[in-house]
Amino acid sequence: MSKYWNEEIECMSREDMKKLQSERLVTQVKHVYENVPYYKKLMDEKGVTPDDINGIEDLHKLPFLTKADLREAYPYGLLAKPLSDCVRIQSTSGTTGKRVVAFYTQNDIDIWENCCARAIVAAGGTKDDVCQVCYGYGLFTGGPGLNGGSHKVGCLTLPMSSGNTERQIQFMMDLKSTILCCTPSYAAYIGESLKEMGYKPEDNKLKAGIFGAEPWTEEMRREIEKSLGIKAYDIYGLTETSGPGVSFECEEQTGMHINEDHFIAEIIDPKTGEVLPEGSKGELVFTSITKEAFPLLRYRTRDICVLTREKCSCGRTLVKMSKPMGRSDDMMIIRGVNVFPSQIETVLIEQGYSPNYLIEVDRVNNTDTLDISVEMNAEQFSDTIKDIQKKEAELVAAIKTMLGINPKVHLVSPKSIARSEGKAVRVIDKRKLH
Amino acid sequence: MAVKQISVFMENRAGKISAVTRLLGNGGIDIRAMSLADTTDFGILRIVVNDTEKAMKILEENNFSATTTKVLAVGLDDKPGGLAAVMEALYADNIGVEYMYAFVSREAEKAYVMLRVADNDFASKVLKEKGFILLNSGDLFGEK
Numbered sequence: 169m170s171k172y173w174n175e176e177i178e179c180m181s182r183e184d185m186k187k188l189q190s191e192r193l194v195t196q197v198k199h200v201y202e203n204v205p206y207y208k209k210l211m212d213e214k215g216v217t218p219d220d221i222n223g224i225e226d227l228h229k230l231p232f233l234t235k236a237d238l239r240e241a242y243p244y245g246l247l248a249k250p251l252s253d254c255v256r257i258q259s260t261s262g263t264t265g266k267r268v269v270a271f272y273t274q275n276d277i278d279i280w281e282n283c284c285a286r287a288i289v290a291a292g293g294t295k296d297d298v299c300q301v302c303y304g305y306g307l308f309t310g311g312p313g314l315n316g317g318s319h320k321v322g323c324l325t326l327p328m329s330s331g332n333t334e335r336q337i338q339f340m341m342d343l344k345s346t347i348l349c350c351t352p353s354y355a356a357y358i359g360e361s362l363k364e365m366g367y368k369p370e371d372n373k374l375k376a377g378i379f380g381a382e383p384w385t386e387e388m389r390r391e392i393e394k395s396l397g398i399k400a401y402d403i404y405g406l407t408e409t410s411g412p413g414v415s416f417e418c419e420e421q422t423g424m425h426i427n428e429d430h431f432i433a434e435i436i437d438p439k440t441g442e443v444l445p446e447g448s449k450g451e452l453v454f455t456s457i458t459k460e461a462f463p464l465l466r467y468r469t470r471d472i473c474v475l476t477r478e479k480c481s482c483g484r485t486l487v488k489m490s491k492p493m494g495r496s497d498d499m500m501i502i503r504g505v506n507v508f509p510s511q512i513e514t515v516l517i518e519q520g521y522s523p524n525y526l527i528e529v530d531r532v533n534n535t536d537t538l539d540i541s542v543e544m545n546a547e548q549f550s551d552t553i554k555d556i557q558k559k560e561a562e563l564v565a566a567i568k569t570m571l572g573i574n575p576k577v578h579l580v581s582p583k584s585i586a587r588s589e590g591k592a593v594r595v596i597d598k599r600k601l602h
Numbered sequence: 603m604a605v606k607q608i609s610v611f612m613e614n615r616a617g618k619i620s621a622v623t624r625l626l627g628n629g630g631i632d633i634r635a636m637s638l639a640d641t642t643d644f645g646i647l648r649i650v651v652n653d654t655e656k657a658m659k660i661l662e663e664n665n666f667s668a669t670t671t672k673v674l675a676v677g678l679d680d681k682p683g684g685l686a687a688v689m690e691a692l693y694a695d696n697i698g699v700e701y702m703y704a705f706v707s708r709e710a711e712k713a714y715v716m717l718r719v720a721d722n723d724f725a726s727k728v729l730k731e732k733g734f735i736l737l738n739s740g741d742l743f744g745e746k
Binding site: 545546584 | 668
């Protein structure tokens with residue numbers, strides 16, 4: 169079995185890829201202009217017509233779409249196909265404001281599932297694997313996407329959905345799952361539960377995990393790899409463009425290859441909207457060039473990352489994106505400083521604490537407060553108050569070094585912070601700013 | 603000549619102490635001595651019990667951070683100056699006390715304190731030489 173799902177595309181020369189993207193972009197812009205009045209209006213306002221778009225070099229002329237547009241156009245405003253041609257709706261997890269709904273034709277679904285199949289094959293998946301999918305099924309794209317990809321590859325698919333950890337583990341053991349797909353926080357929880365049940369990392373048959381849908385750190389990756397005895401691969405996507413599989417990691421684990429035959433990626437300055445040169449850190453923008461029902465052009469993801477075209481040892485030529493520092497939805501501005509939960513998580517794991525934490529932000533007397541609760545295990549607990557206070561002070565200092573602001577740290581008992589089975593709730597912002 | 607004490611970490615949250623004591627009570631654990639140290643954020647419940655191993659197991663199973671420490675159980679005369687005599691004995695040999703707490707005895711005219719010091723062996727030697735009684739676990743639970 170090949171190490172690629174679609175070698176021709178995944179290893180395509182830069183020239184050919186540019187040509188393919190250009191052709192598809194030109195067709196897509198016409199399709200959108202003719203079928204999506206909402207976007208036509210945006211183009212008209214900018215004075216751009218489909219005739220101005222002759223290739224990817226003209227991409228920057230197109231107007232941006234933001235999540236606000238998606239909310240305004242809810243539910244049908246960005247639909248480019250008659251509903252009778254659509255076969256599926258998926259929706260965002262809706263943590264902030266109104267949900268976003270996305271529509272799919274059968275062709276859209278096939279492309280999406282093929283993108284996921286690339287990710288599974290890149291993680292070493294073949295038709296001989298048993299793929300346990302414990303992303304949520306339903307409106308959330310995680311379960312359906314990986315489920316479809318797993319079918320395409322020909323894996324024996326376990327459509328577990330999230331939750332019921334004991335059953336997850338029972339199936340994992342009895343049916344010898346070899347690939348695990350879920351959120352990284354749930355993978356960490358499964359690892360913890362296995363240990364509690366007396367299993368060693370080598371007792372399971374897992375070889376790889378495909379984890380995404382929330383930001384996670386390199387440290388957390390190592391923890392999960394150790395606790396489950398696997399190699400952990402990152403996967404990225406968003407409902408707005410399709411779902412998981414927009415980009416995926418290969419064995420090099422140095423970033424995620426973007427499926428450029430379907431999505432053109434740009435990095436822009438989030439303040440000015442200006443396109444930044446390769447290698448710059450900025451906001452990731454995607455243009456769907458094959459999507460039929462819900463084709464978003466220049467959609468601002470609010471994810472902050474870097475794109476690189478350095479040669480990858482896996483042989484793929486697809487551009488790589490760095491792990492997003494966090495979606496700007498996750499970014500908090502505390503006392504004027506941009507703070508991502510992933511930064512705090514990095515410090516906690518470096519200092520030997522569990523990745524189970526809770527960040528609470530509040531505003532008292534017009535000053536933002538940052539409180540971080542961290543679980544302390546029995547080995548870390550010593551008998552005296554001053555030792556615990558010293559531990560707290562060390563954490564405060566390390567976090568202050570990372571963020572530049574002083575947090576309050578509270579050590580708490582093991583398991584006292586609620587575990588997640590889907591996307592973890594890491595942040596509670598009690599400030600009433602709006 | 604030291605006894606095992608269990609320290610339980612507790613974040614300040616309503617119902618924590620009640621939960622721990624009920625768990626131990628249901629497990630048939632007899633608490634012989636206890637103290638609670640607190641800060642604004644968390645507390646440490648320190649207890650000496652009849653069955654340390656079982657109590658630790660119960661605590662672990664219920665997700666409490668707990669650890670055991672050896673402390674000295676010192677008997678002294680239950681009269682004015684009784685405690686001062688112990689402290690003076692330690693101070694004379696430059697032994698610092700990390701923390702201490704008193705507990706009741708079933709024997710008349712005797713008072714007891716649990717002492718946490720850096721070096722149990724040295725402190726025991728000093729106290730014994732000066733005639734103080736040190737109790738072991740058997741003494742604490744065997745006198746019924």
